[in-house]
Amino acid sequence: MRPYIFITRKLPENVIVKFKEHFEINMWEKEDIPVPREILLEEAKKADALLTMLSDLIDEEVITAGPSLKVIANLAVGYDNIDTHAATKHGIAICNTPDVLTDTTADLTFALLMATARRLIEAAELVKEGNWKSWSPLLLAGHDIHHKTIGIVGMGKIGETVAKRATGFDMEILYHNRSRKPEVEKTIGAQYVPFEELVERSDFIVCLTPLTEETKNLFTREVFQKMKKSAVFINASRGPVVDEAALYDALVEKEIAAAGLDVFTKEPIAADHPLLKLTNVVALPHIGSSSVETRTTMMELCLENIDRVLTGRNPKTLVNKEWKLQLSH
Ligand code: GLV
Numbered sequence: 284m285r286p287y288i289f290i291t292r293k294l295p296e297n298v299i300v301k302f303k304e305h306f307e308i309n310m311w312e313k314e315d316i317p318v319p320r321e322i323l324l325e326e327a328k329k330a331d332a333l334l335t336m337l338s339d340l341i342d343e344e345v346i347t348a349g350p351s352l353k354v355i356a357n358l359a360v361g362y363d364n365i366d367t368h369a370a371t372k373h374g375i376a377i378c379n380t381p382d383v384l385t386d387t388t389a390d391l392t393f394a395l396l397m398a399t400a401r402r403l404i405e406a407a408e409l410v411k412e413g414n415w416k417s418w419s420p421l422l423l424a425g426h427d428i429h430h431k432t433i434g435i436v437g438m439g440k441i442g443e444t445v446a447k448r449a450t451g452f453d454m455e456i457l458y459h460n461r462s463r464k465p466e467v468e469k470t471i472g473a474q475y476v477p478f479e480e481l482v483e484r485s486d487f488i489v490c491l492t493p494l495t496e497e498t499k500n501l502f503t504r505e506v507f508q509k510m511k512k513s514a515v516f517i518n519a520s521r522g523p524v525v526d527e528a529a530l531y532d533a534l535v536e537k538e539i540a541a542a543g544l545d546v547f548t549k550e551p552i553a554a555d556h557p558l559l560k561l562t563n564v565v566a567l568p569h570i571g572s573s574s575v576e577t578r579t580t581m582m583e584l585c586l587e588n589i590d591r592v593l594t595g596r597n598p599k600t601l602v603n604k605e606w607k608l609q610l611s612h
């Protein structure tokens with residue numbers, strides 16, 4: 284019997300077709316609705332591999348649902364939706380999609396920064412809604428980007444690539460990260476500073492840190508109060524890194540100028556969420572890596588990782604490094 288792969292969302296046929304020769308592949312039928320929990324558990328019982336989305340909760344119950352599960356490939360660089368410790372304990376490889384989405388996500392992060400600073404969404408809506416009455420001196424005047432200070436919180440590959448984008452805008456680049464990045468300091472001229480200093484000095488605070496116990500609720504009211512009143516806050520990492528109520532209050536009290544958010548504590552965010560009522564909030568539906576090219580490459584990487592593990596090879600992008608290939612499978 285061919286090994287069985289369950290994919291938790293409908294992916295394009297042309298991406299999966301070449302894997303069908305060696306594997307039995309089944310997909311959740313919907314493209315825009317997550318797989319129901321009961322179906323995920325049913326499928327996990329039978330599966331040798333799961334290809335999961337960041338919106339799927341992959342806890343110990345899923346991980347231990349069946350006897351043949353060997354690998355879970357998550358279609359994202361982040362894997363905070365997966366209990367990696369449980370996976371390691373049960374000998375299951377967890378894979379993500381780093382590197383292939385770095386440039387695309389940095390592009391979106393910078394686009395969000397620019398859209399928020401220059402009020403592009405408000406401006407475009409004004410024109411389309413027929414409210415452009417006249418050219419006026421301060422019509423939708425935003426904030427400059429060039430020659431300003433950008434502070435990047437979380438200097439992984441995406442952070443580094445955003446910093447590279449910022450050099451083209453002659454920005455001063457500050458960063459904060461668990462570990463210093465001497466090579467980035469040298470090549471891009473980014474300056475390592477303590478978190479407080481970054482928050483106080485930056486015109487643009489860009490959050491790209493993974494969600495962990497340490498980064499959960501990192502951005503509190505107190506942190507927003509330390510920012511410049513003209514600061515623009517950008518989050519392209521994970522929603523729970525920010526206390527959203529505190530962000531709302533900081534925006535309403537004009538403690539900061541604006542926010543550009545690609546991620547939220549609860550996704551999809553409710554249409555009546557208070558943050559969405561604010562004109563100085565640009566909200567996107569978690570599309571950081573969403574270009575056709577990159578999403579296709581990510582799907583292929585997931586399937587390649589699954590293929591490798593199921594055929595007794597090490598995956599290309601393993602998350603739980605303690606996992607060991609068991610040739611006895
Ligand atoms: C998207 O947020 C990802 O982690 O790839």
Ligand code: GLV
Nearest residue numbers: 381439440441442
């Ligand atoms: C980590 O891999 C990142 O791209 O930030």
